[in-house]
Amino acid sequence: MAVVVELTIEAEDFDLGRVTAVQDGIHIDLERVVPTGGEVMPFFWAEGTDFEAFEASVRENRIVDDLTAVARVGDRVLYHVFWGDTISSLTNILTESQATILEAYGNDPWFFRLRFNDHAGLTEFHNLSQTEEIDFHVKRIYSLAEEQTDVYTLDITAEQQEALVVAVENGYFEVPRRTTLTDVADKLGISPQAASERVRRGADTVLRKVLLSRSAADFE
Structure with a gap:
């Protein structure tokens, strides 16, 4: 393998x-x-x-x-x-x-x-x-199998993933921003506070998973 x-x-x-x-x-x-x-x-x-x-x-x-x-x-x-x-x-x-x-x-x-x-x-x-x-x-x-698993299993909830997808697709993280959290909330049919929590918690989990994870042991 x-x-x-x-x-x-x-x-x-x-x-x-x-x-x-x-x-x-x-x-x-x-x-x-x-x-x-x-x-x-x-x-x-x-x-x-x-x-x-x-x-x-x-x-x-x-x-x-x-x-x-x-x-x-x-x-x-x-x-x-x-x-x-x-x-x-x-x-x-x-x-x-x-x-x-x-x-x-x-x-x-x-x-x-x-x-x-x-x-x-x-x-x-x-x-x-x-x-x-x-x-x-x-x-x-x-292994490559573990790499693919890491890519698609980010330990976020379905609601957080949906919120992040909407935020990314509509340019919330771009500079300058093309949308606001209120607009994201409207698309999701939830309150701006709920949208903010889903985006922030989801983004925090993904970034920690990608940037801070150290899952493999030393070569020996």
């Missing part, structure tokens, strides 16, 4: 982290694509202000052959990095353990969400990382 792992790795322990940790105020977000050429971590987003200095620092690194700005959207730039003679083994470990990078971002440390085909792949990742002296800290381990 496929298993998902959420973990953190220090920037110095892999090429992309080490290369991009050259300037304060720049946040890196790995582009979640599957390159046809077999490359690992070739695209990433950088968010910040002084991109000229950032690009110069990255290009000066001896393991970078080239860095190309693919797109600019506001204060974010999508880059394509062309690797030279890399020294980190993390990319090889990810390939050998057949890991899929679902999400990766940071500066130092970095957060990774990885999917393995089974626990054997996760074990191989762990063993290879120990061999290469790459340290990581596991925050959570769960």
Whole structure:
């Protein structure tokens, strides 16, 4: 059964982290694509202000052959990095353990969400990382079935879910708001006080479930 792992790795322990940790105020977000050429971590987003200095620092690194700005959207730039003679083994470990990078971002440390085909792949990742002296800290381990359960079972009442759906669909949480609690209450056929309690309690439960839950034990 496929298993998902959420973990953190220090920037110095892999090429992309080490290369991009050259300037304060720049946040890196790995582009979640599957390159046809077999490359690992070739695209990433950088968010910040002084991109000229950032690009110069990255290009000066001896393991970078080239860095190309693919797109600019506001204060974010999508880059394509062309690797030279890399020294980190993390990319090889990810390939050998057949890991899929679902999400990766940071500066130092970095957060990774990885999917393995089974626990054997996760074990191989762990063993290879120990061999290469790459340290990581596991925050959570769960199966895809548990992930889907977490998505749809948020421990809120049917009334709270209905109120949240109406609030979201009508723009109550947007900036600026497109509706009021009174309007939400009218659509639900309840008092504004009842609507407020359902929305606030439901939102509090969902946010706590998503942001504060830590359900998995340590890797060991």
